[in-house]
Amino acid sequence: xxxxxxxxxxxxxxxxxxxxxxxxxxxxxxxxxxxxxxxxxxxxxxxxxxxxxxxxxxxxxxxxxxxxxxxxxxxxxxxxxxxxxxxxxxxxxxxxxxxxxxxxxxxxxxxxxxxxxxxxxxxxxxxxxxxxxxxxxxxxxxxxxxxxxxxxxxxxxxxxxxxxxxxxxxxxxxxxxxxxxxxxxxxxxxxxxxxxxxxxxxxxxxx
Ligand code: HEM
Numbered sequence: 001x002x003x004x005x006x007x008x009x010x011x012x013x014x015x016x017x018x019x020x021x022x023x024x025x026x027x028x029x030x031x032x033x034x035x036x037x038x039x040x041x042x043x044x045x046x047x048x049x050x051x052x053x054x055x056x057x058x059x060x061x062x063x064x065x066x067x068x069x070x071x072x073x074x075x076x077x078x079x080x081x082x083x084x085x086x087x088x089x090x091x092x093x094x095x096x097x098x099x100x101x102x103x104x105x106x107x108x109x110x111x112x113x114x115x116x117x118x119x120x121x122x123x124x125x126x127x128x129x130x131x132x133x134x135x136x137x138x139x140x141x142x143x144x145x146x147x148x149x150x151x152x153x154x155x156x157x158x159x160x161x162x163x164x165x166x167x168x169x170x171x172x173x174x175x176x177x178x179x180x181x182x183x184x185x186x187x188x189x190x191x192x193x194x195x196x197x198x199x200x201x202x203x204x205x206x207x
Pocket of ligand 1: 039042043044045046047049050053086089090093115117118119120121122125154158161162165
């Protein structure tokens with residue numbers, strides 16, 4: 001019982017974050033992907049990444065409001081898994097789509113400008129991920145705390161990337177953009193102090 005209370009959230013969050021990958025692998029294994037499986041993998045890994053980035057972003061304000069410790073864990077793990085899905089997203093493009101032909105990839109980027117927004121988001125997330133790993137190893141490097149703020153432009157760029165690559169129905173990318181904008185808005189100092197007064201945790205305790 002004590003074990004469950006201590007590790008239950010950790011197990012549940014990990015399982016939930018890995019499930020979409022398992023689902024994708026099973027679909028690929030059973031031949032349930034479309035006639036263009038590489039694009040399927042591209043779209044699904046991209047979607048899982050932006051969902052987890054949004055969940056991670058929501059973790060902090062929800063923690064301020066509700067005060068559950070597992071929300072901090074959710075923020076961290078969702079962020080790490082989001083980065084993992086982005087790596088799969090990029091690897092799928094570079095490896096399965098372009099067979100490591102970087103010249104073709106470069107030419108494609110010149111045509112599909114939305115990839116530039118995606119790449120910028122990826123580059124911004126890289127140091128955040130590395131800093132997060134260093135903090136986990138209890139070796140936080142002095143002056144690294146500010147790196148976490150790179151998540152904000154990264155998530156916005158990911159939303160722009162999502163909008164720009166969508167050809168027909170813009171509802172889903174716009175919905176994500178609206179939620180992400182709201183989650184960034186609540187971090188403004190005057191909103192934070194309002195949440196601080198009405199929430200269960202003092203904002204100063206957290207980022
Ligand atoms: C934080 C980083 C990124 C996130 C969150 C992200 C997310 C997404 C999402 C949500 C989609 C649309 C999925 C759908 O239509 O259902 C997408 C599509 C796509 N992404 Fe990314 N992406 C990121 C970075 C990148 C990078 C770095 C590249 C290339 C190097 C890239 C290449 C693509 C391509 C080519 C598509 C379109 C696939 C198609 O033709 O349908 N993305 N991405």
